[in-house]
Amino acid sequence: MTPRASMLPAEIRTARAEIASLRDRDFADKFQISEAQLVAAYIGEGVTRITAAPDDLIPRICDLGEVMALTRNASCVIEKVGTYENYHSGQHASMVLTEAIDLRLFPRHFISAFAVVRPGDNGLKRSIQIFDAAGDAVHKVHLRDSSNVDAFNRLVRDLAVEDQSQEHAVEVRKPTEAAKADPEKADLLRAEWAKMTDTHQFMRLTSKLKMNRLGAYRIAGEPFVRALAPEAVNTMLHSVRDETVEVMIFVGNMGCIEIHGGPVKNLRNMGPWQNILDPGFDLHLRLDHIAEVWAVNKPTQRGDAVSVEAFDAEGGLILQVFGRRTDAKDHRPAWNALVADLASLAIAEPAE
Known part of the structure; x- marks a missing residue:
């Protein structure tokens, strides 16, 4: 899938308003854009671009209290509720190690990140969303009713990057490596x-x-x-x-x-x-x-x-x-x- 670079942020928002029921990933696939481009189109409208570096981001997520951690590939989604604690930094791989939230993070794929605030059925929904170079979701953190909203607001304020453009450049998604044997x-x-x-x-x-x-x-x-x-x-x-x-x-x-x-x-x-x-x-x-x-x-x-x-x-x-x-x-x-x-x-x- 090659993202449609010609689809402007305003066009993305217009199309999204007409098809509000689709999940972000399904909408992005339908219009042949990346999910990161969809999220970036709302910067300044509840979305803030923040640093994606795990060493900066994950310790601040630890301050949010109980959240839901979501990781997916094209065929499977896993969601766990808990707190981010016991973070171990690493150049090639980092870890979050708790009974509920157990993650292996690979920093070179943490290319862009956004703090997202959207209206929901029961008030505002807040999340941190991290994407790779192709604009595919690497990991998402969804706040819950018991999460620390003040800590979320401080995270957004402190980790916001200078570039808050709604344009978002992505690379062509690399194909899956086929089975390789000798x-x-x-x-x-x-x-x-x-x-x-x-x-x-x-x-x-x-x-x-x-x-x-x-x-x-x-x-x-x-x-x-x-x-x-x-x-x-x-x-x-x-x-x-x-x-x-x-x-x-x-x-x-x-x-x-x-x-x-x-x-x-x-x-x-x-x-x-x-x-x-x-x-x-x-x-x-x-x-x-x-x-x-x-x-x-x-x-x-x-x-x-x-x-x-x-x-x-x-x-x-x-x-x-x-x-x-x-x-x-x-x-x-x-x-x-x-x-x-x-x-x-x-x-x-x-x-x-």
């Missing part, structure tokens, strides 16, 4: 995979072998990976709920990964969407976008890390689910058994 290195991949002691070593391994995650999965074979049918994700969610297994669900994009740690209680299917609607935790998953699913086993010093990972048709990672270990209980054995029971993808036999 079958001639399959034996080396498996040998090095077996030596891993931490899940974070996996990406370094694939990079060294000039592969990526999905490409490696396609050639590794058992016992490291097992292909599952696309419907296995929905089956897995129902089993996690029914067996009261606590999990870690990772949903993200290039700039942010948001993690839910805990149970899944309330599932509600709506058309192509499967939804988790739990107190303080919502997840919205497009089941029809799931093209490949893999059960993955990575060795670590604390035992095997078993995951279920879903990809879209372009090879983009939609979400990952792991078993959760807490001080009170290790849910991983139950999770491992649950994943083992998921049916392998049936491979059609060639016609004779």
Whole structure:
């Protein structure tokens, strides 16, 4: 998708007024603009451009009290209610680590940010919205009734940047990297995979072998990976709920990964969407976008890390689910058994 640079802010506002019911992302897609361009069109009308640097922004978000954190990709949205605390800065990756809000932030993708105030059904709605170079949303923070509005107002005042133009330049969105593998290195991949002691070593391994995650999965074979049918994700969610297994669900994009740690209680299917609607935790998953699913086993010093990972048709990672270990209980054995029971993808036999 190439944004329409010719659509002026005034034109965006006029079109938006005529189609007020669409969500921002859906409106932006309909008119082939970026979501950041849509938000920027309202600068001076409830929107203020602010610094996007995590080291400046996240500590101020910590002052807001209870908020809702939202991260999404094209196929999945995760929303968690809690407070931002325990911020750890990093040049390449930063973190927010609390029981409810668990984030991995990648600063090089924090290109623009806006403080947004809009009228809602029950008064003003306030949010912080962060975007990447293509104008796609990296992360959003929505204030709640109990949030500290004075702290929000101070954030807007102190972090506002000099440029408050309604024009917003974006880059062309980079396509998803397709699966990349080298079958001639399959034996080396498996040998090095077996030596891993931490899940974070996996990406370094694939990079060294000039592969990526999905490409490696396609050639590794058992016992490291097992292909599952696309419907296995929905089956897995129902089993996690029914067996009261606590999990870690990772949903993200290039700039942010948001993690839910805990149970899944309330599932509600709506058309192509499967939804988790739990107190303080919502997840919205497009089941029809799931093209490949893999059960993955990575060795670590604390035992095997078993995951279920879903990809879209372009090879983009939609979400990952792991078993959760807490001080009170290790849910991983139950999770491992649950994943083992998921049916392998049936491979059609060639016609004779």
